[in-house]
Amino acid sequence: MTETTHGATDLGRRIREHRSRxxxxxxxxxxxxxxxETYLDYLESAPEAAPTPGALxxxxxxxxTSRPALAGAGVDRPPGQQPAHPHPVLESLTRRExxxxxxxxxxxxxxxxxxxxxxxxxxxxxMLGDDIVFRTSxxxxxxxxxxxxxxxxxxxxxxxxxxxxxxxxxxxxxHLVVEAAEVAEVARLHVRPWAGGKRETYIRITVAALTxxxxxxx
Numbered sequence: 001m002t003e004t005t006h007g008a009t010d011l012g013r014r015i016r017e018h019r020s021r022x023x024x025x026x027x028x029x030x031x032x033x034x035x036x037e038t039y040l041d042y043l044e045s046a047p048e049a050a051p052t053p054g055a056l057x058x059x060x061x062x063x064x065t066s067r068p069a070l071a072g073a074g075v076d077r078p079p080g081q082q083p084a085h086p087h088p089v090l091e092s093l094t095r096r097e098x099x100x101x102x103x104x105x106x107x108x109x110x111x112x113x114x115x116x117x118x119x120x121x122x123x124x125x126x127m128l129g130d131d132i133v134f135r136t137s138x139x140x141x142x143x144x145x146x147x148x149x150x151x152x153x154x155x156x157x158x159x160x161x162x163x164x165x166x167x168x169x170x171x172x173x174x175h176l177v178v179e180a181a182e183v184a185e186v187a188r189l190h191v192r193p194w195a196g197g198k199r200e201t202y203i204r205i206t207v208a209a210l211t212x213x214x215x216x217x218x
Contacts, residue, residue, distance in 0.1 A: 011043065011049055012049070013159070015040075015044050029063065033058040035058065053067070056070060079158040091215075093211070093212035095210050098168045098212040099130065099210065101166060102168060103127055105124070105125055105191075106125065107194070108123065108153050108154060108155035110152075113148060114141050114145060121136075128204070130207055132153050132170060132205040133189055133191060133204050135199045138200070143203065146176055147175060148174070149173075150172070151174045152169060153169075154168070156168070164214075164217060169210075172208040174206075176201060187202075
């Protein structure tokens with residue numbers, strides 16, 4: 001079979017994984033699904049690909065799976081429900097690799113001590129050099145506890161289709177951004193909290209320790 005090298009999108013990876021398990025080429029899969037081979041190639045490679053429910057249903061049927069499984073259903077469940085890979089490889093990440101995983105920003109957990117004990121709050125973040133920046137409400141526990149002696153920030157990703165994933169833990173000191181020049185600097189990151197609401201307070205973490213692990217299939 002002649003295959004095309006594709007980009008790494010979640011939908012595309014799921015399609016290719018199911019197609020590989022079924023032993024089908026792109027052409028064979030497209031024929032079974034009643035779609036053009038060029039369109040299937042697009043679904044496997046384009047980050048913005050968004051097939052219609054009908055197209056996804058035909059494709060799932062052609063691959064012997066379900067539409068929810070192909071679309072990545074399960075957002076209402078904790079990750080890790082699928083069976084583990086029989087031969088996993090657990091690796092320690094270098095500081096450079098950890099930094100690369102954090103580089104594009106996303107969602108992480110700000111970890112600090114609260115009155116009830118350790119708390120992890122999910123927030124949208126971006127990187128400013130080696131520092132982590134996120135926004136919150138001035139009335140939040142995160143803002144009240146940001147000046148503790150030590151805090152941590154954890155980011156991870158799990159790909160259940162491949163039984164693979166990684167996690168990075170950053171530890172250091174945090175502070176509220178209040179100086180006008182620094183506020184202007186972090187504002188240029190355009191951090192957009194998914195939670196919405198009035199979250200005009202920036203917290204910046206200066207990272208002292210950075211460690212991580214990656215699990216993959218052998």
